Amino acid sequence: MGVIHTEHFLRLLLLLAGALCFAAASTASHADEPDAAIAAHAQLLAVTVCGTCHGTRGNSMHPKFPRLAGQSANYLAAQLKAFRGQTRGDPDAVGYMWGMAAVLDDATIDALASYYSKQKPEPSPRGNAALIARGREVYEHGVESEGVPACGACHGPDGHGVADFPRLASQHAQYLLKQLASFQSNMRNVAVMHGVAQNLRLHEMQAVAAYVEAAP
Amino acid sequence: MRHKKLLRAATLVVVTALAATPTAFAVPSFARQTGMACEACHTVYPELTHFGRVFKASGYLLVNLKQVRDVSGKKEELLELAQTPALSIMAQVSYSQLKTALPDLANTTLPGVAQNGTAGFPQQLGIFYAGKIAPHFGAWFQLTYSNASGSLSIDNSDLRFADTMALPDAKSLAYGVSLNNNPTVQDLWNSTPAFGFPYASSNATVSPLAAAQIDGRLGQNIAGLTAYALWNESLYAELGGYRSAKQGAANALTGAAGPLDGTASNVIEGIAPYWRVAYEHNWDRHSIEVGAYGADFKLLPGGNSTTPVPLRGPFNRFKDVAEDLQYQFVTDDHQFTVAGTHIHEAMSLDASFASLASANPSNTLTTTRAWATYYYRRHVGGTLGFFSTTGSVDTGLYGPTPAGGAGVISSANGSPDTRGWIAEVNYLPWLNVKLSAQYVSYTKFNGAGTNYDGVGRSASDNNALYLLLWFAY
Numbered sequence: 001m002g003v004i005h006t007e008h009f010l011r012l013l014l015l016l017a018g019a020l021c022f023a024a025a026s027t028a029s030h031a032d033e034p035d036a037a038i039a040a041h042a043q044l045l046a047v048t049v050c051g052t053c054h055g056t057r058g059n060s061m062h063p064k065f066p067r068l069a070g071q072s073a074n075y076l077a078a079q080l081k082a083f084r085g086q087t088r089g090d091p092d093a094v095g096y097m098w099g100m101a102a103v104l105d106d107a108t109i110d111a112l113a114s115y116y117s118k119q120k121p122e123p124s125p126r127g128n129a130a131l132i133a134r135g136r137e138v139y140e141h142g143v144e145s146e147g148v149p150a151c152g153a154c155h156g157p158d159g160h161g162v163a164d165f166p167r168l169a170s171q172h173a174q175y176l177l178k179q180l181a182s183f184q185s186n187m188r189n190v191a192v193m194h195g196v197a198q199n200l201r202l203h204e205m206q207a208v209a210a211y212v213e214a215a216p
Numbered sequence: 217m218r219h220k221k222l223l224r225a226a227t228l229v230v231v232t233a234l235a236a237t238p239t240a241f242a243v244p245s246f247a248r249q250t251g252m253a254c255e256a257c258h259t260v261y262p263e264l265t266h267f268g269r270v271f272k273a274s275g276y277l278l279v280n281l282k283q284v285r286d287v288s289g290k291k292e293e294l295l296e297l298a299q300t301p302a303l304s305i306m307a308q309v310s311y312s313q314l315k316t317a318l319p320d321l322a323n324t325t326l327p328g329v330a331q332n333g334t335a336g337f338p339q340q341l342g343i344f345y346a347g348k349i350a351p352h353f354g355a356w357f358q359l360t361y362s363n364a365s366g367s368l369s370i371d372n373s374d375l376r377f378a379d380t381m382a383l384p385d386a387k388s389l390a391y392g393v394s395l396n397n398n399p400t401v402q403d404l405w406n407s408t409p410a411f412g413f414p415y416a417s418s419n420a421t422v423s424p425l426a427a428a429q430i431d432g433r434l435g436q437n438i439a440g441l442t443a444y445a446l447w448n449e450s451l452y453a454e455l456g457g458y459r460s461a462k463q464g465a466a467n468a469l470t471g472a473a474g475p476l477d478g479t480a481s482n483v484i485e486g487i488a489p490y491w492r493v494a495y496e497h498n499w500d501r502h503s504i505e506v507g508a509y510g511a512d513f514k515l516l517p518g519g520n521s522t523t524p525v526p527l528r529g530p531f532n533r534f535k536d537v538a539e540d541l542q543y544q545f546v547t548d549d550h551q552f553t554v555a556g557t558h559i560h561e562a563m564s565l566d567a568s569f570a571s572l573a574s575a576n577p578s579n580t581l582t583t584t585r586a587w588a589t590y591y592y593r594r595h596v597g598g599t600l601g602f603f604s605t606t607g608s609v610d611t612g613l614y615g616p617t618p619a620g621g622a623g624v625i626s627s628a629n630g631s632p633d634t635r636g637w638i639a640e641v642n643y644l645p646w647l648n649v650k651l652s653a654q655y656v657s658y659t660k661f662n663g664a665g666t667n668y669d670g671v672g673r674s675a676s677d678n679n680a681l682y683l684l685l686w687f688a689y
Contacts (some may be wrong), residue, residue: 040541047382048390051279052449056386061499064548091548099251183626 007094034111050112053096059122063174064092069119075166076113080104089189090182124170129208135211138204146199151208154192159215169216173209180205217611234673243346243356244648244688245302246271249429251280254647259544260591261549261650261688262406262415266449266503266544267497269404273390273446275349275378276354292646293351302347302355306688310336312418316677319622334420339393339684352379352392364419370436370463372410386516391445394605399458400434402442405505407540407555410435413587413601414638414654418517419682425662426581426605428561429513430536434482437462442490452494455489455689478524484542485514485531494540510537517567530566549593556586561607574612581632583609591642598641607632614662616670623669631663636675652684 034042047056050068055061058069074192082088092113104112126132139159142150156162159169170174182188183197197205247254250271254261257268279298286295341361348354353376360371378392409431427433433606442456465480466473476483480545481513491557494507513534519525538559543550561581568574583605591597611630617623636658643651661675662668668675 044382047386048380048388049272051386051388052267056388062501062546064501095253095679096256099253099280102251132218 022031033115034107037109038107039114042108042115045108046112046115051102054116058116058119060172064174066175067121067124067171068116070121070160070170071116071162071167072138073110073113073117074164075161077109077117078164080109080112084109087189090179090187091186092178101194111204118141121170123168123216124213126214127173131207131210133211135209136166136208138200138208139211141163143200143204146201148196148199151196151212159212168212171212173206173213174210177205180209197215220500234556236626237508243306243689245304245342246276246574248300249281249298249302249347250278250304251536255594257306257448258262259270259546259553259589260594260597260642260644261648262325262411263553264404264406264411265546265591266498269496270390271394271450272404272445273350273378273444273452274380275376275390275392276356277352277378279348287568295346296351299349301412302345304344304346304688306340306342306344307338307686308416309685310332310339310418310420311683312336313418313681314421314677315679316673318422318624321622331490334418336418336420339363342688353377353394360417365448368387371399371600372396372398372435375403376402385449389445389447390449391443393441393443394454394456395439395441397437397461398432399438399440399511400492400509402440402444402454403492403509404446404452404583405494405496405507405542405555406553407505407557408509408538409541409557409559412557412585413555413589413599414495415638416652416684416686417654417656418680418682420681422661422678423657424605424632424634425627426607427632428536428538428559428581428583429515429534430511430538430561431559431583434458434484434513436590437482438484438488440490442492449686450496452492454492455490457489460484476518476527478519478526479521481518481520482525483516484528485516488513489507501545501547503542503546505540505542507540511537512536512584517569517571517573528582530570532567533564535562535564536560551594551597554587555586555589559583565613572612575610575630576608577680579608579610579613581605587638594647595644596642598639599641601638603638604635605632610661612669616674621671623671626681627662627664627685628668628670629663633660633663635656635660636660648685648689652682652686654682654684656680656682 054068058067060067071094078099079088083093083097084104086098139151142148154162154165155168159167161167179188180197180200183190183193186194241490246257246559255586257265257271260263276345278370281298281300282296284297284299290293295621314332317329320328320330329446335540336595343359343513345355356374358373359368361368373501374394374396376392376394378390380388380390383389396402400411404411438458439461440456440458442454444454445500446452460476461484462476463530464481467475468479469475488511490511494505495507496505497501514531515532515534516527517525518527536559543553565577565579569577577604585601585603588597589597589599609630614627614630614632616628617626636656638654638656640652640654657679658675659665661678666674
């Protein structure tokens, strides 16, 4: 009897463990896909609040406000959390986004990030061809003499972003320039990008921003 | 350091000379509520950006503050209060100097003039509740102390019940109703009268006789309910009506606030309709708006407490139709705006003509205003504006100086025509503190350039320098 009981007990334990693993797995898969109600709320926020600056589908028109369509969800969520925590300190982050993100909860942040990551980026207008060609050099090969690595090494050869490294393609050149300046001055305190940007000269930044903006 | 030096110098000028102004609007409580800097909603206050216009249309409801909440068992929102009240204080301190001093009415036998150079401390002091009240209820509510009245009274106010929805094609629709006390105070663009240029002006100088009713004549003494919709942050339409809501009036029989009787003047007969359409297009750093608005006021002349006139019989009708235009170019470094409006008023003066208060049974009045504003980094800037009013000659409405009178507020030829320029320079050491120097120059005043009042005053005598310290917290 004692043996049978033990066996039953072990089976029960296994079943329970299996059920727990299944539950954990389902929760994990749900974490990637926001709850339908939260997703709907995020979409309403995106269209009626965020969209005023960033465009309702994340293709902003004003170069002050970054394009979010097709951006990496992880990157977007990390930025919103940095705004909320007031740890991203470039001027427009302070003036606009610290407030906007102040009371967003994690679930809404994830849902907003998911919404924008699924939007289709629209092509940006092309700038000066010579500038773009110079920018391509910097993007693909870096500036060896100044110790600047190739942007494409992290952001992907097409600028579409890799893992948590953000998408840059079709981003407003003016926005990119302001971010590079903020990395340089450490107002936006990101060690990797400070290292990259500190040796970039203004004309190189302008060129690479023009190239990236024109990239589809 | 440089800012501090400039500020000290400018403060010295303003405080020693002194300065100030009228109707005002700059509300840091919105910044507290949204957590966003002034520049999100304003180029430089009170001019709105696209974001500011959408915020207004959405009912002043965007809140990024923790809320005190209550919900029912059916998930109804019963309460949603920001933990910080949406209060603001605004002050204007000013100094006004006319080119030529005004006659002193206290001494009619010996020629004398009133003291020239008026310090307004304050010209105005305003207390605002500006922000969300409940989930779909927002307010811009303003009480103002003015040195002219020496008392606190209601100023431009706008209560909104609003919501914004997302349409299937990722377009937004903001809609709601506005309960307000001045036509166009609820408008989204700065090209219309209530929030148009000049944003501040002296209350110690001379104003021309004529202005259209929709151009601020009825503000704070009427109440309007209008319904509006803003589609895709671009197409705007609004329709509603106004009725008299007199301040300081009492029923002669009961002493109560109403019903209005013959001791009240210019009382709206029935409900005056108001309408507005506008289209805004935004691209790159640019924004352009074209629109039209109007109202139809039937006013019973009424009387006052000493000579009441029954509120019945013929009325005066003012049909106002106006067009407006606004262009903005906004970057971090440069903010450039061109705006203007053209207001046409057709008057049918059955009541005034019958009582001989007007010389004609019908008149027209046309006002044009246009201005261009530039700011560098929202710190230093200026505006150059043009204004013109022309209209029918009416020796009743725009009467001559009576025999032995002092003139100034009169027209020798019965014409309302007035024309001139306003130049203004501004310095903002911080985004909620503005120092201004404004000069108003008239080439024509109440019908003429020289001797417009028949007793020797020229239009340019009314030119005025106005220094202003204007801040809000």
